[in-house]
Amino acid sequence: MQPSSRVTIRDVAARAGVSVATVSKVINERYGVSAATLARVRAVIEELGYEASLVAQSLRNHRTNVIGILVADLEPFSTELLKGAADAIRGSGFELVVYSAGGRTGDPVGWEKRYLSRLSGTLVDGAVLVTPAVSLEAVPGTPVVAVDPHTGPSHLPTIDSDNLRGAQLATEHLLELGHRRIAFLSGRPDLQSAELRKTGYLRALAAAGIAADEALIRIGAYDPEVSAASAHALLTGPDRPTAVFAANDISAIATVGAARELGLTVPGDLSVVGFDNVPESALCSPPLTTVDQPIREMGHRAIRMLIALINGDEVGPTHVTLDTGLVVRHSTRALS
């Protein structure tokens, strides 16, 4: 009776004087065990502190009850998304393994693909891909849902938000404040969201009868360093913009930093609006006017949809787009 090794179903069976089959039945609440034995087996399980081996169950059932979430890096957006996912996973009977690529740039393409093919069906039952770097099709047998998907056609189930409208809202806000020279700091060119935000910006400009100035469009790549550099260039160039719409909050915050370094004040000398409404945007100085995207909700939905997919449950629309909305804080001001 040395508890040197794990207590197994066999131990329980022996102690309860039944077969392992019966024990298995009580664990899984199968039909065909009398009330008396059920009680007895339950008692023994309790007594021995028996926990079924998830590994053995997985092997037998072809189901691990683990789902993966793949992020390029743990920056504010994916962190926030992770919170939503963690919320949704709780009590679902699944566990969540997170894999962060660590913002590596050296990897040419498709760490997601490799990861997925290695783990699918053997460690995870499904995965959510956050801002995937590649447009991949699902591994057969392993459901995948994408959040903020890759550009390029893909038929993966998808969660995103209304990037187009959000970008229009942001740009219109700036226009209403009287700004005319509005720069745009673009996002990661391989992401649909980035493309749509740019389109939204251009449309709003066009609708206002303003010709887009290529010199005012720079790459931000959703990255602080890149954004800071671009913002610097923008602000030291000839005829500098009076406002910039950054494709995400990270870029916006970097822009504020760059402006400050140049002795410009926000929103005094420059209005800045971001996108995402990550918690940092409310905290930073000045609090950022930005486009709200219900990030946590997106994480929540992604997990719920994935679980439905895994269970073969009825899953509603396979592509859901959540609303965006402008939240005005203090990084924008009417042009004087």
Next chain:
Amino acid sequence: MQPSSRVTIRDVAARAGVSVATVSKVINERYGVSAATLARVRAVIEELGYEASLVAQSLRNHRTNVIGILVADLEPFSTELLKGAADAIRGSGFELVVYSAGGRTGDPVGWEKRYLSRLSGTLVDGAVLVTPAVSLEAVPGTPVVAVDPHTGPSHLPTIDSDNLRGAQLATEHLLELGHRRIAFLSGRPDLQSAELRKTGYLRALAAAGIAADEALIRIGAYDPEVSAASAHALLTGPDRPTAVFAANDISAIATVGAARELGLTVPGDLSVVGFDNVPESALCSPPLTTVDQPIREMGHRAIRMLIALINGDEVGPTHVTLDTGLVVRHSTRALS
């Protein structure tokens, strides 16, 4: 040859004209296979895109190559720690499952314990406990390392930082600025860190010959709401403090908020120093003077130590305390 189901080691063996045993040997680079067959089997593996079933391996090896990280909630501290952990895990051959209790308060005690007993040895090979709510001993056979451990004696391997010294540094900084009425917003009373920060505060005061005023010590619980309420009480009480040392950055930021609501400016009317140096502390307004704790490094170390423990490798000291240091930003000012 229908790829309806996963390709198994048996398929590879058949195609290569060898036994499964041999295939297993080449997978695990065991001795006893000729160069010729090795090459052939490798080729077949490549051709069929075979990936060994982690589940089956786990069952056989009693090792899952998964480690768990348990956090009470994904607030900035644990998020930052998670980044360090994710970094450390990459390329280690392990996967990371994160479990967040979701900041639930209803759970009396020991969700960690339950989680661990359910998963240990069956899904995870070991776990790191972040700010554990309970002082538990290791599950036999499942290594555990605690980060910022529970108060109360425990012999778990531990990573923490020099909380005592950090708190003294913070308090001394305030003293040097001429503050005498320095309030303290305490942390989660069940955590060693909280206790030590309080002790540090008290010692620094004592060393300066200042009697601690119980009215200036309030509970912050590392929680924004609780902290805001306590800060409000502190600042509206009689003879309000000119400075507050908050037991973590979250509390400090909440304090700044409370002050602002009361029409007080920081650092003009009130100096505030935090603890942790989470990224938010640099971002917020005003940028927070705080005590730096190498959070990511702590996550990194925790994972590395855990892996060593799992592998039975030589693990150095089983309790490591990292240095803390004061970082002065703009939330503190000399008393005028």
Next chain:
DNA sequence: ATCGTTGTCGATAACGTTTTCCATGGTTAG
């Protein structure tokens, strides 16, 4: 020739479950 050695390889028993199917004994219907 005989005997160990060395180098390859394969049969097989685990690992801890779940499920299918069969056996048993008791009960009810005819």
Next chain:
DNA sequence: CTAACCATGGAAAACGTTATCGACAACGAT
């Protein structure tokens, strides 16, 4: 009194690996 049935329980195969151990051939040394 027999036939059919139901309720309960167990034997055993399977899931996909890995480790042990024995088989066998080739070979050099005696």
